[in-house]
Amino acid sequence: MPTVRLRDAEEYPEPARRAFELSKQWFNYDFPQPAAMSRVMAWDPHFGGPHGRAMKRAMAPGEFSRGEKEMVAAAVSGVNACGY
Amino acid sequence: MVGDALWYEAAMVVGITNALNVVADALGPLMSPAKPGPDVAAIYDEIRAFYATGGEVPVPFGLAAQDPGYLGDLWAAVKRAFSDNHLSRRVKTALAFAVSLTTRSAFGTAFHLGELRRLGVGEGGIMEVVGVTQMFSSYTKIADTLQLEPDMGGIAPVDHSPAPASEPRER
Numbered sequence: 001m002p003t004v005r006l007r008d009a010e011e012y013p014e015p016a017r018r019a020f021e022l023s024k025q026w027f028n029y030d031f032p033q034p035a036a037m038s039r040v041m042a043w044d045p046h047f048g049g050p051h052g053r054a055m056k057r058a059m060a061p062g063e064f065s066r067g068e069k070e071m072v073a074a075a076v077s078g079v080n081a082c083g084y
Numbered sequence: 085m086v087g088d089a090l091w092y093e094a095a096m097v098v099g100i101t102n103a104l105n106v107v108a109d110a111l112g113p114l115m116s117p118a119k120p121g122p123d124v125a126a127i128y129d130e131i132r133a134f135y136a137t138g139g140e141v142p143v144p145f146g147l148a149a150q151d152p153g154y155l156g157d158l159w160a161a162v163k164r165a166f167s168d169n170h171l172s173r174r175v176k177t178a179l180a181f182a183v184s185l186t187t188r189s190a191f192g193t194a195f196h197l198g199e200l201r202r203l204g205v206g207e208g209g210i211m212e213v214v215g216v217t218q219m220f221s222s223y224t225k226i227a228d229t230l231q232l233e234p235d236m237g238g239i240a241p242v243d244h245s246p247a248p249a250s251e252p253r254e255r
Contacts, residue, residue: 040227058219076224083234
């Protein structure tokens with residue numbers, strides 16, 4: 001169980017809700033609520049904003065495709081024993 | 085990256101990479117590689133050819149060669165895991181590099197970095213893997229600290245294809 005209460009999308013201000021829409025497009029999936037990590041990052045937009053931009057830059061297709069990078073991300077998460 | 089076959093392969097690369105790294109990092113500085121006798125010469129030749137090394141055999145194989153039977157099986161698994169299949173060797177090496185970096189393996193990081201370069205991945209491509217590794221080393225720790233529960237596990241389609249060399253089952 002999370003150690004914090006994850007706020008519903010409606011509890012966030014408008015700029016965060018716009019970011020949730022972008023997040024939905026990024027994942028191409030219609031979550032009932034934005035992904036937990038998106039809501040965590042929206043808590044502090046001065047951290048979450050640049051962190052998210054760095055992630056999207058890192059995940060953009062280059063020498064490796066977005067899909068290949070998702071696999072790298074999954075492997076990194078796996079060896080970090082991250083259940084999320 | 086649709087279909088379970090890719091992910092089974094990725095998992096095997098991650099596992100065997102870690103297996104090589106733990107031994108190389110811990111014992112590489114403490115033990116000497118076995119002298120290649122006739123029973124390991126053919127395996128050593130295969131290893132050298134696979135990695136296009138001049139004469140050196142990577143540390144974990146040299147250590148495993150104390151028991152030629154063990155080396156043979158270990159090498160067969162490594163070769164299978166890293167050979168082109170559903171995933172390319174290039175992508176598998178990128179996975180191994182990311183895993184090595186994440187687990188702070190000095191052997192694995194240097195070895196797979198060298199392999200990526202040898203396989204034609206440029207510095208930009210290497211930094212792409214570094215960037216993904218770095219960002220997800222952040223996300224995972226944020227998620228763990230807050231004990232977030234998975235909410236994206238079900239977004240991928242289920243692969244109902246049968247296990248290799250078997251018939252499809254009725255669903």
